[in-house]
Amino acid sequence: MLTFLALASVVLLGIVPEQSQAIMIYTGWERHALVGGDIRLSCSFFSWRWTSEEVTFSWTYRPDGARDSISIFHYTGGEAYVDNKGPFRDRLEFVGNPGRRDGSILIKNLDYNDNGTFTCDAKNPPDIVGRPSSVRLLVFEKVPIQAGVITGAIIGVVLGLLVLIVVIYYLMRFLVARRVFSLSVSKHGKKKKEGSQQRQLWTPPPSLATPSPKRTVSLPPHPSLSVCLTLLLLNVFFCPLHTAPPVLLTPSLILSSLTHQSHPSISLTLLSS
Amino acid sequence: MLLLLLGIILLHVAGLVLLFVSTIVSVWTTGETGTADLWLNCTTDGGYHCNPGSSGEWIQAVQAVMILSIIFSCLSLFLFFCQLFTLQKGGRFFLTGTFQILASLFVMSGAIIYTVMSPQWVPGTDRFGYSYILAWVAFPLALISGLIYVILRKRE
Numbered sequence: 121m122l123t124f125l126a127l128a129s130v131v132l133l134g135i136v137p138e139q140s141q142a143i144m145i146y147t148g149w150e151r152h153a154l155v156g157g158d159i160r161l162s163c164s165f166f167s168w169r170w171t172s173e174e175v176t177f178s179w180t181y182r183p184d185g186a187r188d189s190i191s192i193f194h195y196t197g198g199e200a201y202v203d204n205k206g207p208f209r210d211r212l213e214f215v216g217n218p219g220r221r222d223g224s225i226l227i228k229n230l231d232y233n234d235n236g237t238f239t240c241d242a243k244n245p246p247d248i249v250g251r252p253s254s255v256r257l258l259v260f261e262k263v264p265i266q267a268g269v270i271t272g273a274i275i276g277v278v279l280g281l282l283v284l285i286v287v288i289y290y291l292m293r294f295l296v297a298r299r300v301f302s303l304s305v306s307k308h309g310k311k312k313k314e315g316s317q318q319r320q321l322w323t324p325p326p327s328l329a330t331p332s333p334k335r336t337v338s339l340p341p342h343p344s345l346s347v348c349l350t351l352l353l354l355n356v357f358f359c360p361l362h363t364a365p366p367v368l369l370t371p372s373l374i375l376s377s378l379t380h381q382s383h384p385s386i387s388l389t390l391l392s393s
Numbered sequence: 394m395l396l397l398l399l400g401i402i403l404l405h406v407a408g409l410v411l412l413f414v415s416t417i418v419s420v421w422t423t424g425e426t427g428t429a430d431l432w433l434n435c436t437t438d439g440g441y442h443c444n445p446g447s448s449g450e451w452i453q454a455v456q457a458v459m460i461l462s463i464i465f466s467c468l469s470l471f472l473f474f475c476q477l478f479t480l481q482k483g484g485r486f487f488l489t490g491t492f493q494i495l496a497s498l499f500v501m502s503g504a505i506i507y508t509v510m511s512p513q514w515v516p517g518t519d520r521f522g523y524s525y526i527l528a529w530v531a532f533p534l535a536l537i538s539g540l541i542y543v544i545l546r547k548r549e
Contacts (some may be wrong), residue, residue, distance in 0.1 A: 270453035279461075
């Protein structure tokens, strides 16, 4: 990304006079890692010159609280020389690609003593004037869980279960209503008189501020009660509760009333009661 | 009749208000230097300032459970008014009572989790704050309210 921007600026600005040339080195600002884990410290540079064969990279390390820094890595003449006496012996590895201006190193098996500042210095002869760049390493015991992840998960699961239970309840009610209607229609010939008498006797109780259209779509209680008890033997929630208008029942009632054209009276009494 | 209705609603709303205060005000633990949990840790030395609270798993569980109890109690209040107008005569407020009892169970589990797990991150010198006490008071209020709903029958 950075090299692309650099190349774009080269194209836009044209050839820059030689006095303003300077090598620019890029590392990160801060890196976080876990104890016992690995970290890759990246270092790349921008230079107006082509990458020469004598390009050099060198890394130095200054522990937190110390004043002096020690050199831990050097790449020159096509050879990489890693730390073999200092704090990073046997833990440091060169993973960069000097041909692509990448001088990254890999440090393995981190410890709390590795907290500190790492400085990368790159030279691309004859372009040798530039400032080294530093990256700070912070080693943690464990990555803390982000605040709110578990909270959101628990709330989401419980509310999802609630929604699922409501959906299943209305689905069951819809299926029961369909079976009830088909059963009551099939028994229409036998019990027509009784059924209409029952419907005449039963009137919905006057309740506060209930609009009448809501009552029309609810089932008459007596056939549904008997069918509930005979068919389902499920929990009592299904039968005495007519809390919310079951809007799913209306299309089913209309559809079944349309198919059973020989019984228009039933649909009329149901919809007008 | 109207008095009974008002009393029940008042009990429900009182429980709800206690739940809100207990969840929102971050004073589950008080010490000499400041207060902590559920959401913020505030210190009073060197000026009063607050930092985001610790993000351990158990605190997040308590947060989630308290928020769920508020949601269920609000749903229960809304359902009570729905059922008041649509329930037939002699019916019971099962749904309202169920939600309210669930809310009380959530508060209880939140308070229990906090009681058992807080020694892990709270120093021994700190005491429990008033939000914690309000949570424990809200639990029996919500439970009694839920039981009343389950027992109550709609008249008139």
